[in-house]
Amino acid sequence: MAQTQTFSTRAAARILAVSPDRIRYWVKRRLISPTAPHGRRYRFAFSDLLLMRMAKELLPTRRHLEPFRRCFDSVRRKFDGARPVTALRLRNEDGRIVVRDHGCIYEAESGQLLLFGDSERPAGCVENGFGPARIRTRFDEARRLAESNPLRALMLYSDLIDREPQNFEAHLRMAALLETEGDLGDALRHLQAAALIVPGNAEVHLRLGLLYRQREELELAVQSFVRALDCDATLVEAHRNLADLYERLGRKRDALRHLSALSRFGRDR
Numbered sequence: 001m002a003q004t005q006t007f008s009t010r011a012a013a014r015i016l017a018v019s020p021d022r023i024r025y026w027v028k029r030r031l032i033s034p035t036a037p038h039g040r041r042y043r044f045a046f047s048d049l050l051l052m053r054m055a056k057e058l059l060p061t062r063r064h065l066e067p068f069r070r071c072f073d074s075v076r077r078k079f080d081g082a083r084p085v086t087a088l089r090l091r092n093e094d095g096r097i098v099v100r101d102h103g104c105i106y107e108a109e110s111g112q113l114l115l116f117g118d119s120e121r122p123a124g125c126v127e128n129g130f131g132p133a134r135i136r137t138r139f140d141e142a143r144r145l146a147e148s149n150p151l152r153a154l155m156l157y158s159d160l161i162d163r164e165p166q167n168f169e170a171h172l173r174m175a176a177l178l179e180t181e182g183d184l185g186d187a188l189r190h191l192q193a194a195a196l197i198v199p200g201n202a203e204v205h206l207r208l209g210l211l212y213r214q215r216e217e218l219e220l221a222v223q224s225f226v227r228a229l230d231c232d233a234t235l236v237e238a239h240r241n242l243a244d245l246y247e248r249l250g251r252k253r254d255a256l257r258h259l260s261a262l263s264r265f266g267r268d269r
Contacts, residue, residue, distance in 0.1 A: 006035055006043040007151075015151060016052055023052065031055060046151075046183055050158055135164060143173065150177050161190075168197045172204065175211075184215055202231035206238055218245055234265050 013020040026032040027042060032052055034042035044052075142156035157174040160167060171194040178187035188211055194204045209224035222245050228238040239262040246255035 006045055007049065009042050009044075012044050012049055012052065015049060015155065016056060018052075018056055026052065026055060046154060046178070046181065047186060049155070053155070053158075135160060135167075139170065146173070146177060150181060153177060154181075165193075166197055168194050168201075171197065172207075175207070179211065184211060187211060188215075200231050202228045202235055202238075205231060206235060209238065209241060213241065213245070218249065221245060222249070236262060236265050239265065 007015070009020045009023050013023055016023075023032070023042075027034060032044075032048060032055070035045040035048055138156055138160055142153040142160070145153040145156070154174065154177050157170050157177070160170045161174065164170070171190045175187040175190035175194070178184075178190065188208070191204060191208050191211060195201070195208060198204065205224050205228035209221045209228060212218075212221035212224055222242065225238045225242045225245070228235055229242075232238075239258045243255050243258035243262060246252075246258065
């Protein structure tokens, strides 16, 4: 299995366009916890970069860092690890950090509900002047950079998803890049998001199965391959993986059934 890529303080500062001292300050004040701390020589995962980008956007200066850190801690406790902070939509509104989630707006630090109802922007609409043309330009740029500068592509996709969370293709491409970089956990999260957006897509369930299999989560892999076949019963790769997994799990009859289907559909093609 590929090792998850990490970044030095200077590399992270260059990517985020902030000073290394500012990142060290965030670490010192426990706003950011390095994935691999080695004295003052920190190493950061991509998820750390996303968190720092959020900190940069919500807190342009060093002022009022403590209330901001308390907001992060409060949001983490509220979601109890079920969703990472970077998957949420946080905004600085007149010096107050608010969370927008499933039609609700509430104050991050206190948890006070500010608005309940269908306040979310419609799918496909974005803030800060991001119209469809600009979205497509960013998407095309990320796609071009995927091989030559995967980290830049990841940042672009992440920004697009933050602004357009129902963008199915962006989640798929983000997952593919993260998997290539060895970050299987975040890749899985984006594939799961894609599956929620378009639950009838066979490809996303097939990719979920392959990723679960990489992680040796065999029962979940089986469930995903079965779901892929529910969407497309002729999917040869899903039959092939199920035949192998059922053999490993001692389910001989199921394994033979998928071997038979594999032979039949393979012959037809």
